[in-house]
Amino acid sequence: MNLIEQLPALPIITPLLLAPITILLPKGKISWLYATAISWLIFFFCAMLLHQVYMHGPISYFLGNWAPPLGIEYRVDLANALLLFLISAIGALVFPYSYASIMAEIDERQTPFFYAALLLCMTGLLGVTITGDAFNVFVFLEISSLSTYALVALGARQDRRALTAAFNYLVMGTIGATFFVIGLGLLYQATGTLNMADMQGKLVGLDNRMVQSGFAFIFVGMGLKLAMFPLHLWLPNAYAYAPSSVTAFLAATATKVALYVLIRFFYSIFHAANGIDIGSLFATLQYVVMPVAVIGMFVASLVAVFQDDVKRMLAYSSVAQIGYMLLGLSLGSEAGLSATMVHMFNHALMKGALFMAVGCVVFRLGGHRISHFTGLARRMPWTAGAFIISGLSLVGVPLTVGFVSKWMLLQATFEVGQWIPSFLIVASSLIAVVYVGRIIEIMLRSPDPDNPLPSVKEAPLLMLVPMWILVIANVYLGLQTDLTVDIAKGAAEAFDLVVRGAR
Amino acid sequence: MLQFILERYNYWIVIILMMTGLYIVFSRGNLVKKIIGLNIFQTSVFIFYITIGKVAGGTAPILPADHDKGGHDEGGHDGEEYGEEGHSEEGHSEEGHSEGSISEAGGHETDAHETGAHETNAHETGGHSSPPTTSESHTANDANAFNLEGKLDNSLHDKVANVSNNVSNSDIKDALIDLKTIKVPDSAILQDPSLNDESLHVVGSNLSGKISNDELTQITKNVDKDGLSEGSNAAHGLAIELENGTKALASELASKTDPLHTGGHTGGHTGEQTSGVHESSLSAGHQTGETVGELIYSNPLPxxxxxxxxxxxxxxxxxxxxxxxxxxxxxxxxxxxxxxxxxxxxxxxxxxxxxxxxxxxxxxxxxxxxxxxxxxxxxxxxxxxxxxxxx
Structure with missing residues (x-):
């Protein structure tokens, strides 16, 4: 048995089998070391996968060697290889980061459970991304969601509102997942298959009310999971009250994965790219997704300005950023799709770094209100520096990744002649200047000579290093744009490729 | 109108439960009640999926012990086993499709009540099951596989053509016996180690695809054209005979390629295809009010x-x-x-x-x-x- 041949299964099988063992390990350091080692192993697998796909093209892996229409297929093309790499990379950074942060934020006895849940959450997200079987998406989505509910609720030691946030997330998430299953059932009834590529082939020329309603159910279900603007209500509270490292992980990965599923269904299954309009896809893109995206990025940005809580502010900003991604998706062009892919990747880098910076503040100062950030540039220079750089990236200042993705998005909107959205992209970026600038201004404020703030130690190295890796990635990939843009363009093409790889 | 509502009563139950559940989730302030609402909502989806899996007259996809015994012994026990495997697989693709076709549009559904149902049904099954088969044949690049395929293919084609010609003379039996005598070319090809799982699989499915899709519909048509009162009866018999013939063929293939352990695949797929046709004639049998000793399985996948x-x-x-x-x-x-x-x-x-x-x-x-x-x-x-x- 060649290990390379089994590579697509490894990132899923490994954590799925090894995560439960975490619970049996002693609390604290040992379980942390164990979980971190697993996360690095998965990162290694995913990096190998990305390399393989980049070099040799898409990989199709038959689980248990059952051929696709009947068996379950794992299909790795450039699009999901990129996302797999992203998830596992964020995971590999969050696990080392979380040791100190989690020790401070949750009960020490709960740490093994925490690491097990985080590993399972990661497994679920990876599984959703890698699979080529539509029902598998649901199963993995629920694996990740269930562990996420538990993870969010663990923030209760800091703030009991985490419990209600987790409960609301559970209700909304379950409704979303169930809608997704209903949609799948309708599609299965229409096509008799669950394999994505197979389904795509069978849907051609099959545009009736059943397919349309299936499409609508999947769209709304995934919209709930990815916090599309009017369906985002679970997100701000869940992100604000979850433990810091959980927020950093979720903000960087969870919504991206749901968005990926939506793209996969839109472009690989309903197949807008080749000009076949199944399930009234074009109309949906133009008259539903685009307005929702634009309103979302505008309203959520505005709400973010008035937040008193930095974590909550960043959560609203996440909703706005999802608006950007949906906008790129709604353009229905390859340029728009690659802009979405780039922004998915870049947003993970900046939001990961920002939430980690907030986590450092929570670790030293015990809170994430805006007042805790006063004079931070002097008190915790490294943390403040990371926050400023990734905050600028969030705004879209040149030389950072945020600029690259906004630039691509603008280009994509110009390409299809959508002037209003392109104007609104710029306008909402200006709002981002306001809310990020507010925090930066407070951090840089010189100390009051009459009432000096007590000096605080800088966050521990174990938290600073992962955070700064993300920050450096923010800047490096903002300068070396070719790398991400190339892969994302290939990824956008990969959605086409599934279509053209005619089964 | 009433008919329309009553025929779909399970869908109405699904919708009512779904709305009830969602309403409870949104309107109740008590968290436990919210969860109860969520459960009702999910239950509606369970019922929906169970409805998808329902096949008219179908039974649980479990093999009864005495099923299909004592019939034609040409295939031997192995053949029957492999054929059975195909049977159970039938549930997968066949019924999924037939469900799909039922709800696709009103047209196909009502067909079942007409006399021409026979033909359309056969077409339906043929048309739906063909895509995977033909595409798989494209992926075959093994020269040997093609070789073998060609040989088997030709002989089968001849015999089946024979059958369809003879049908008009109502001489079905002879033709079928003819069909059963098809010999698998016993040559080194089958022992060739380069013939791996995949290629044999392709051969098998290819063969069966060709027989079932083209020729069998043809045969069924011919039978129909004869306008015999027992037209469907004849077709049914024919299908059974054919199935057994293919089973025998499959088992022969299996026995010859035993060291490669591929018999199961080949047999399975051949059986699957034939049984698709079989099913269509079976539904025809239902129309003329005949009791059929064969089993239809409900779709296990949902x-x-x-x-x-x-x-x-x-x-x-x-x-x-x-x-x-x-x-x-x-x-x-x-x-x-x-x-x-x-x-x-x-x-x-x-x-x-x-x-x-x-x-x-x-x-x-x-x-x-x-x-x-x-x-x-x-x-x-x-x-x-x-x-x-x-x-």
Missing amino acids: HVLILTAIVVGVATTAVGLALAVRIREAYGTLEEDELEAADDIAEFGQKGSYEGAEDLAKEAKAANKISTHKPQAGTSQTGTPQSGSIS
């Missing part, structure tokens, strides 16, 4: 899916209830407005006193009732919009 969904539902409920317990511990209440009021007090008043939460909640509730429209002293100081404000 049931498997829904088992998974049930597990997910149970897990979700468990997590939800666990959260409800923790919320009650922390807040002392499970009512949503009391929770919100308690949070407001915690945020703007005395922060996070766990013990006094219950009293706080009551106070807050009272305060809320008195001053619903007055701006609360606390909220004005920061002006923080809660998540609700932008929805």
Whole structure:
């Protein structure tokens, strides 16, 4: 048995089998070391996968060697290889980061459970991304969601509102997942298959009310999971009250994965790219997704300005950023799709770094209100520096990744002649200047000579290093744009490729 | 109209349950009631999936012990086993498609009540099952496989053509016996180690695809054209005969390629294809009011899916209830407005006193009732919009 041949299964099988063992390990350091080692192993697998796909093209892996229409297929093309790499990379950074942060934020006895849940959450997200079987998406989505509910609720030691946030997330998430299953059932009834590529082939020329309603159910279900603007209500509270490292992980990965599923269904299954309009896809893109995206990025940005809580502010900003991604998706062009892919990747880098910076503040100062950030540039220079750089990236200042993705998005909107959205992209970026600038201004404020703030130690190295890796990635990939843009363009093409790889 | 509603009563149940569940989730303030609503909502989906899996007259996809015994012994026991495998696989693709075709459009559905149903049905099955077969044949690049395929293909084609010609003379039996005598070319090809799983698989499915899709529909048509009163009967018999013939062929293939362990695949697929035709004639048999000794299986796949969904539902409920317990511990209440009021007090008043939460909640509730429209002293100081404000 060649290990390379089994590579697509490894990132899923490994954590799925090894995560439960975490619970049996002693609390604290040992379980942390164990979980971190697993996360690095998965990162290694995913990096190998990305390399393989980049070099040799898409990989199709038959689980248990059952051929696709009947068996379950794992299909790795450039699009999901990129996302797999992203998830596992964020995971590999969050696990080392979380040791100190989690020790401070949750009960020490709960740490093994925490690491097990985080590993399972990661497994679920990876599984959703890698699979080529539509029902598998649901199963993995629920694996990740269930562990996420538990993870969010663990923030209760800091703030009991985490419990209600987790409960609301559970209700909304379950409704979303169930809608997704209903949609799948309708599609299965229409096509008799669950394999994505197979389904795509069978849907051609099959545009009736059943397919349309299936499409609508999947769209709304995934919209709930990815916090599309009017369906985002679970997100701000869940992100604000979850433990810091959980927020950093979720903000960087969870919504991206749901968005990926939506793209996969839109472009690989309903197949807008080749000009076949199944399930009234074009109309949906133009008259539903685009307005929702634009309103979302505008309203959520505005709400973010008035937040008193930095974590909550960043959560609203996440909703706005999802608006950007949906906008790129709604353009229905390859340029728009690659802009979405780039922004998915870049947003993970900046939001990961920002939430980690907030986590450092929570670790030293015990809170994430805006007042805790006063004079931070002097008190915790490294943390403040990371926050400023990734905050600028969030705004879209040149030389950072945020600029690259906004630039691509603008280009994509110009390409299809959508002037209003392109104007609104710029306008909402200006709002981002306001809310990020507010925090930066407070951090840089010189100390009051009459009432000096007590000096605080800088966050521990174990938290600073992962955070700064993300920050450096923010800047490096903002300068070396070719790398991400190339892969994302290939990824956008990969959605086409599934279509053209005619089964 | 009434007919329309009554025929789809399970869908109506699904819709009613779904709406009831969602309504409870949205309208009830009690967290446990919300979870109950969520459960009802999920149950509607279970029923929906079970409805998908239902096949008219179908039984559970389990093999009865005495099924299909004592029939034609040419195939031997192996053949029967492999054929059976195909049978159970039939549920997978065949029934999924037939379900699809039923709901696709009104047209096909009503066909079942007409005399021409026979033909359309056969077409239906043929058309639906062909895509995977033909595409698989494209992937075959093994020269040997093609070789073997060609040989088998030709002989089969001849015989089957024979059959379809003879049908008009009502000489079905002879033709079928003819068909059964097809010999698998016993040559080194089969022992060739380069013939791997895949290629044989392709050969098998190819063969069966060709027989079942083209020739069999032809045969069925011919039988129909004869206008015999037992037309469907004949077709049914023919299908059984053919199936057994293919089984025999499959088993022969299997026995020859035993060291490669590929018999199962080949046989399975051949059986699958034939049984598709078989099923179509079977439904024809139903029309003329005949009792048929064969079994139709309901589609097992939706049931498997829904088992998974049930597990997910149970897990979700468990997590939800666990959260409800923790919320009650922390807040002392499970009512949503009391929770919100308690949070407001915690945020703007005395922060996070766990013990006094219950009293706080009551106070807050009272305060809320008195001053619903007055701006609360606390909220004005920061002006923080809660998540609700932008929805």
